[in-house]
Amino acid sequence: MSRRSHDRSAECRAFAVDAAAVAEARDSLHDETTARSLADVFSALCDPTRLQILTALSATELCVCDLAAVTGSSQSAVSHQLRVLRDRNLVAYRRDGKRAVYRLADDHVRVLLSQALEHVAEERA
Amino acid sequence: MSRRSHDRSAECRAFAVDAAAVAEARDSLHDETTARSLADVFSALCDPTRLQILTALSATELCVCDLAAVTGSSQSAVSHQLRVLRDRNLVAYRRDGKRAVYRLADDHVRVLLSQALEHVAEERA
DNA sequence: CTGTCGTGTGAACGTCTGCTCATACGTTCA
DNA sequence: TGAACGTATGAGCAGACGTTCACACGACAG
Numbered sequence: 450m451s452r453r454s455h456d457r458s459a460e461c462r463a464f465a466v467d468a469a470a471v472a473e474a475r476d477s478l479h480d481e482t483t484a485r486s487l488a489d490v491f492s493a494l495c496d497p498t499r500l501q502i503l504t505a506l507s508a509t510e511l512c513v514c515d516l517a518a519v520t521g522s523s524q525s526a527v528s529h530q531l532r533v534l535r536d537r538n539l540v541a542y543r544r545d546g547k548r549a550v551y552r553l554a555d556d557h558v559r560v561l562l563s564q565a566l567e568h569v570a571e572e573r574a
Numbered sequence: 575m576s577r578r579s580h581d582r583s584a585e586c587r588a589f590a591v592d593a594a595a596v597a598e599a600r601d602s603l604h605d606e607t608t609a610r611s612l613a614d615v616f617s618a619l620c621d622p623t624r625l626q627i628l629t630a631l632s633a634t635e636l637c638v639c640d641l642a643a644v645t646g647s648s649q650s651a652v653s654h655q656l657r658v659l660r661d662r663n664l665v666a667y668r669r670d671g672k673r674a675v676y677r678l679a680d681d682h683v684r685v686l687l688s689q690a691l692e693h694v695a696e697e698r699a
Numbered sequence: 700c701t702g703t704c705g706t707g708t709g710a711a712c713g714t715c716t717g718c719t720c721a722t723a724c725g726t727t728c729a
Numbered sequence: 730t731g732a733a734c735g736t737a738t739g740a741g742c743a744g745a746c747g748t749t750c751a752c753a754c755g756a757c758a759g
Binding site for chain 3: 548
């Protein structure tokens with residue numbers, strides 16, 4: 450514990466290089482629950498199967514069975530993923546007899562998808 | 575293997591309920607490389623530590639050491655995450671002596687963050 | 700009622716992921 | 730040149746994740 454200023458190889462320095470910038474950046478961080486919700490939203494979007502589901506639902510509303518057909522996944526897998534998307538408020542659904550017909554919950558999803566699409570298109574230039 | 579039409583409990587039906595909707599949705603899906611890139615972008619955004627990094631960089635550019643201070647993570651962890659963000663073209667950096675100063679790569683990141691933020695704010699109403 | 704359909708769900712399992720630890724590399728300064 | 734600094738990276742490990750499998754449940758037809 451002696452020689453305090455020399456034994457922090459992996460810790461980097463305890464004090465910041467640019468204290469002002471660190472303070473400014475720290476203030477800009479979201480509170481914990483907001484940060485958690487943000488991560489949840491993006492977590493819902495990071496799986497290829499869920500992205501396919503959302504892209505499909507951008508075009509038209511679909512029941513679970515048809516979503517399975519569109520994505521090429523099993524009905525069970527789709528149902529599990531829809532549960533995630535429902536919990537994140539990214540999709541909504543209505544019952545139609547024995548079927549459950551899903552649709553996008555709001556337009557934020559479309560914007561998120563289109564922005565990400567723009568990004569990947571741009572970096573290919 | 576007989577009784578072909580009765581033993582597909584988990585497979586759901588092989589033909590779609592709403593063939594037209596399925597065809598329309600299927601056409602709207604992105605090609606495989608685009609889908610992969612989209613998933614990569616959102617995968618980069620779904621980790622709390624990386625979200626903190628990007629939020630911090632929305633305010634000001636920062637070196638690795640200061641990012642570690644802002645996020646409360648180790649320098650190694652931040653460096654690993656920055657590698658992910660670099661590979662996804664979400665951040666860029668310049669060398670300044672021994673330091674590496676990182677910044678957001680483009681404005682798509684800001685839009686993505688703000689849209690997700692709007693979404694989580696809205697569903698709390 | 701009985702059987703089938705469409706869907707939801709829990710357990711199990713293999714894979715992916717993000718962390719720590721240790722170490723290496725390039726830069727700066729004495 | 731040698732030491733400290735800032736950063737990058739690989740190995741290893743614990744936990745999260747997505748799938749399959751098996752099954753339960755409500756709705757509808759016969």
